[in-house]
Amino acid sequence: MSECRKIAVFGGVYNNHLALTAALEDARRRGADTAFCLGDMGAFGPHPDRTISILREHDVQCIQGNYDNSIGNELPDCQCGYTDPRDNHFARISYAYTLANTSLTNREWLRQLPAQRRVRLGKYRVFMCHGSPRRTNEFLWESTTSTHFLEHLCRNYDADVILATHTGIKWHRPLADGRQFVNVGVLGRPENDGRTNVWYALLSAESDFQVEFVPVAYDHERLAAQMRSENLPGEFVATILSGWWTTCLEVLPAKERRRGRY
Amino acid sequence: MRLPIVPLAHLDDLWFQVTGTLCNLACTHCFIRCTPHNRSFGFLDLGTIRRSLDESVPLGVKEYYFTGGEPFLHPDMPAILELTLRYGPATVLTNGTLFNDEILRRLRAAEDASPYSLEIRVSIDGYRRTENDAVRGHGTFDRILCGIRQLVEREFMPIITVTKTDDNQGDADLFDGFVRLMRENGYTRPRVKILPTLRIGAEAERRRGYGTEERVSMEMLEGFDQGTLLCNHARIVSDRGVHVCPILIEASDSRLGATLAEAEQPFALTHQACFTCYQYGTICSNPTSQSHDV
Ligand SMILES: [Fe+2]
Numbered sequence: 001m002s003e004c005r006k007i008a009v010f011g012g013v014y015n016n017h018l019a020l021t022a023a024l025e026d027a028r029r030r031g032a033d034t035a036f037c038l039g040d041m042g043a044f045g046p047h048p049d050r051t052i053s054i055l056r057e058h059d060v061q062c063i064q065g066n067y068d069n070s071i072g073n074e075l076p077d078c079q080c081g082y083t084d085p086r087d088n089h090f091a092r093i094s095y096a097y098t099l100a101n102t103s104l105t106n107r108e109w110l111r112q113l114p115a116q117r118r119v120r121l122g123k124y125r126v127f128m129c130h131g132s133p134r135r136t137n138e139f140l141w142e143s144t145t146s147t148h149f150l151e152h153l154c155r156n157y158d159a160d161v162i163l164a165t166h167t168g169i170k171w172h173r174p175l176a177d178g179r180q181f182v183n184v185g186v187l188g189r190p191e192n193d194g195r196t197n198v199w200y201a202l203l204s205a206e207s208d209f210q211v212e213f214v215p216v217a218y219d220h221e222r223l224a225a226q227m228r229s230e231n232l233p234g235e236f237v238a239t240i241l242s243g244w245w246t247t248c249l250e251v252l253p254a255k256e257r258r259r260g261r262y
Numbered sequence: 263m264r265l266p267i268v269p270l271a272h273l274d275d276l277w278f279q280v281t282g283t284l285c286n287l288a289c290t291h292c293f294i295r296c297t298p299h300n301r302s303f304g305f306l307d308l309g310t311i312r313r314s315l316d317e318s319v320p321l322g323v324k325e326y327y328f329t330g331g332e333p334f335l336h337p338d339m340p341a342i343l344e345l346t347l348r349y350g351p352a353t354v355l356t357n358g359t360l361f362n363d364e365i366l367r368r369l370r371a372a373e374d375a376s377p378y379s380l381e382i383r384v385s386i387d388g389y390r391r392t393e394n395d396a397v398r399g400h401g402t403f404d405r406i407l408c409g410i411r412q413l414v415e416r417e418f419m420p421i422i423t424v425t426k427t428d429d430n431q432g433d434a435d436l437f438d439g440f441v442r443l444m445r446e447n448g449y450t451r452p453r454v455k456i457l458p459t460l461r462i463g464a465e466a467e468r469r470r471g472y473g474t475e476e477r478v479s480m481e482m483l484e485g486f487d488q489g490t491l492l493c494n495h496a497r498i499v500s501d502r503g504v505h506v507c508p509i510l511i512e513a514s515d516s517r518l519g520a521t522l523a524e525a526e527q528p529f530a531l532t533h534q535a536c537f538t539c540y541q542y543g544t545i546c547s548n549p550t551s552q553s554h555d556v
Contacts, residue, residue, distance in 0.1 A: 083455075083456075083549060084437075084454075084549075085433070085434050085437055134272075135489070139550060139551065141379075141550060142377065143351060143377065143378050143379035144324075144325060144351040144378070144379055144548075144550055144551065145324060145350075145351070146322075146323065146324055146325065146349060146350030146351065146378070147350075148318075148319045148320070148321075148322050148323065148349075148350070149274070149322045149323065149324040149350070151322065152272075152321070152322020153322070155322075249451075250453065250549045251549055251550050252550065253351070253379040253381065253548075253550045254373075254379040254380065254381050254418070254419050255373070255378075255379045256379075257419055257451070257453075258417065258419060262451060
């Protein structure tokens with residue numbers, strides 16, 4: 001198991017190669033020794049191969065999200081589990097686009113990614129996964145996940161810290177006996193708060209466990225222009241430019257949904 | 263014959279049959295025939311609920327659900343939800359006809375004080391008055407819409423839960439019809455969940471019961487993602503004990519024990535209603551909690 005001092009962790013790049021580059025530069029500047037990506041490289045944004053080559057060039061330690069599993073194995077859908085016809089319509093568009101524009105080599109790379117990773121951060125045993133330790137596409141939202149459920153996961157998976165993503169909104173909850181759960185958020189799209197920046201998490205444990213959520217500003221107007229020229233839906237572009245989610249809203253719980261505009 | 267047996271993977275969802283089989287309405291598709299006079303299951307008191315909540319903590323339960331009957335017939339329903347929201351997220355399934363200012367004020371305050379969501383699922387079974395009232399009773403369409411408007415005024419975003427009572431109606435038509443109806447009633451960002459009927463209880467007489475071939479076999483479970491079945495990750499507390507799921511409480515084999523720990527044993531899918539759950543999957547859970555195998 002690799003030992004780390006200070007790590008940068010993010011998820012959900014969703015083809016946002018500009019935010020990915022900005023986050024990696026920021027993390028290096030802040031002294032992170034390793035960068036981890038918790039999966040979902042594709043969807044939503046433009047030019048999937050650009051994101052994957054940046055991840056590979058910078059030797060980002062990746063795990064496989066539901067999207068990566070789908071693209072890697074050329075499955076019929078992204079396994080997000082939408083039932084709302086409007087959400088499904090948009091999910092199909094971004095999936096077809098990402099699948100068509102991911103090279104064969106990169107699909108193979110996505111297919112072989114591990115579903116989980118364990119590292120040691122100071123005295124903490126850190127377990128990294130995409131949705132939850134037990135299920136790649138399980139949503140762990142702040143407002144629908146009890147504290148004792150998270151403690152149960154830590155016990156079951158012999159972890160002091162569990163890191164996940166998949167929902168698109170970051171949160172942190174300290175648990176009993178100094179254990180921690182962190183949803184590290186996503187780099188791919190803003191988190192439905194009317195701001196255009198995205199987020200990653202910086203974790204350290206020199207003495208006690210510390211998590212800092214770092215906002216990442218990037219050239220979102222340039223990304224929007226690229227999305228337009230790739231004929232991606234105007235609804236996706238609107239999210240990048242406004243910071244409000246316009247699609248995939250059905251999976252949001254009441255509290256998270258209420259904070260958004262749509 | 264070997265039975266299709268489903269083990270409890272983990273107790274994620276703990277349900278409460280909080281008002282037993284008592285309901286102020288008598289819907290013709292009710293799978294447990296709840297009516298204003300059906301007292302075959304009784305109310306759960308606050309003490310019983312607190313004991314189950316306490317027992318659920320070391321078991322690592324993720325979410326709590328309340329159903330009936332009609333939960334808001336319970337005089338302590340606000341107190342029950344206030345208590346539950348200290349443990350975890352809470353969802354209540356209601357017909358939306360019994361709200362008043364005092365109840366809604368307390369529910370709003372309880373959710374605001376909690377890190378967890380309070381989800382309110384309101385049942386309505388047609389986006390036209392005649393369709394709904396034929397199933398849920400005369401005058402209920404207007405009363406339900408009134409309840410939804412009250413919820414929206416208090417900044418709730420109820421999940422409009424629609425049972426598909428007409429096989430010929432398409433999901434997209436139903437969905438669009440309800441979105442339109444909700445917007446007309448001031449609910450600008452409606453959340454809609456469409457459910458199949460369960461052909462047991464009153465529904466077996468309203469339309470039809472299950473055909474003999476409609477059951478889950480051993481072979482059907484092979485390679486099947488059992489995570490879509492409620493019995494794989496849920497149990498429900500009634501005044502008689504702990505049962506396998508909210509749909510089967512009337513079946514004699516559904517009671518698995520007196521405590522949550524006793525009710526962790528596996529369950530054999532011998533009931534025909536299990537076929538609907540198998541076909542459609544996660545019919546009882548919220549959209550936010552759905553996940554399937556990858
Ligand atoms: Fe995901």
